[in-house]
Amino acid sequence: MRKIIAILFVLPFFGVAQNNSGGIHGDFDLSLQTYNEDESIGALAADEVMLNNAYLNLLYTKGKFTVGVRYESYLNALKDFDPRYNGNGIPYRFAQYNNDGLEITAGSFYEQFGSGLILRSYEEKKLGIDNAMDGIRLRYSPISGVYLKTFIGRERKFFEYSNGIVRGADGEININDILKLTTKTKALLGGSVVSRFQNATNPNFNIPENVSAFAGRMNIVSGGLNWYSEYAYKINDPIGSLIENNYASGNAITSNLTYSQKGIGVSLEVHRVDNMVFRADRDAVGKDLLLNYIPAISKQHTYTLVSLYPYATQPNGEAGFQIDLFYKLGKGNSIGGKYGTKIDVNFSRINSLNGGPSYLNDNISHQPMLISMKGEELYYQDFNIEITRKINRKVKIAAVLAKQSYNKDVVQQQTGYGIIESDIAVLDLTYKIKKGHSIRVELQKLKTEQDDGDWSMGLTEYTISPHWFFTIQDMYNWGNQNIDKQLHYINLTAGFIKGGNRFEIGYGKKREGIFCVGGVCKTVPSSNGLTLNISSSF
């Protein structure tokens, strides 16, 4: 069977090899790491001495025809990845053809409906997330302003696929295009449905074999104003045997309103989520086989200590809001300076639903209040200001001040930690030494009475454009109440970039912690060793 598939994918390459007008492109990534034992930080040695993650993506395109494959290799997977990524294989391969506006995909594909409340199949390699679908997808635009999508498939789980079969359809209309309106105000409407079929064999309960979720959305744009809202509903989807009220239905609403003009931008966002874990297998746990994506309604920070306590969405139930203000102080006056000064302010707050979500409750008819903030359990709060300013042709400066409250018990599903209150400050200085040579220094400090106490971090980076970079950084947990844990985590990194190739070598200690991208997080074990990364894009 596999042989047949392989031949089918290779055939077109030969078929067109004569007329020489297609092209092959892709990317490659190899990560190697050694693991030394280090009792002080709790790092364990690896039996294999060295671990490996690698992949190669190849895409061949000719006109309206595209085929692609990804070879993945985990021998064995790096310690911060799920060990179920094991061995070698081609888990991703597809063929796609576009015929008069009808796009046909057979094989693996990634898809998102609306904002992802009921469907987002995507990859985030650094987190080890890849929930590609394997099946058939069609996309069609019969007339300008009407967009239709439909698919059927199984969802990827490491080197296997889900038991459940997933079907979905999505439609979007652009009112202005259809009615040929030329008004300044534009409106888009969309709707989607995703349904999963899975055999139910529970002898005691009549568990639904077909579970559907529905979503509707609208987007109105007028001048600098943009308003997007989406509502989703999931019919009951009990996991395994019945516990508590887990045959409750689920729903989610998200809405954001932004306004911007030259020099200023404002963004307001709210969301409310109740029992919206939706998977391609009702018995799956953790991050396995998730079908939907509800991002964290908080800012994604980049500096290390500001993201030491990162929030992750609680899809079982939460309500939150976020406000952003982006402002540029004008050039050439005493406050804005010669080049202007950028100020970004962000506030976010997320708390529990009133009385808990519909799902985790003994009361069958429990319906949490629509909006309730006062007296609810705080999950996360973050108030932060970031200022960026170019002082002169040689010096740039950036500073961040943040105040965060992080409910460790809820976010990390632990007990006894409570809410970690922290104050964080960051200073980032860039100095251009001479043509092509610059040095950048980061100083960071996090102050908290709880958890591991105070942290400091220093980083120095020397870069030679366009090829070289060298970095040394130290994270120091000087405020830990346990003197034995007042440790330094020193890392050295050097890299070389040329065109599409990138080489990086590093040595040092990594702290145990949470690593997040887009509000989805994974726990990373502490480690001590040498890392090598080679990647190429072509």
Add this chain to the structure above:
Amino acid sequence: MRKQILTFLVVLLATAFSFSQNPRKLPNIEVKTLQGDAFNISELNNDGSPIVISFWATWCKPCKKELNNISEVYEDWQEETGVKLVAISTDDTRSMSKVAPYINSSDWEYEIYLDPNADLKRAMGVSTIPHTFLLNGKKEIVWHHRGYVEGDEEELYNKIVELAK
């Protein structure tokens, strides 16, 4: 099984090399405008002048540094070479709504598109951002560079000037 996979890859690679002389064009992929409209990236146009495509995100420091630094000299670049910069935001649903307020407040004059589920990113073999591509007047990709450190824009500028000659 192993052997088959290996044979398969060897064939693919061999084919890849036989094609390596072909000019690389933009893929036939749809992205979104800030107004929510669909736009096929292969329809990008700059009337025969060079185009720079830069992949970035609102949460990516070096990306913003690159686009801010170019923003200061962008008018001069345009006057001298007719170049157009197209910034592709890879922000997903979490931060996508902040793209417009961010770029407007930053005074960027670039053409902006959204790629929230990484369709274009994947099609162009972009694994890390920033990743900057330079297209000649025939919309063929003639140069690309990954990452950004202070001063990298000078190399890009030199390449644009070579094309504009």
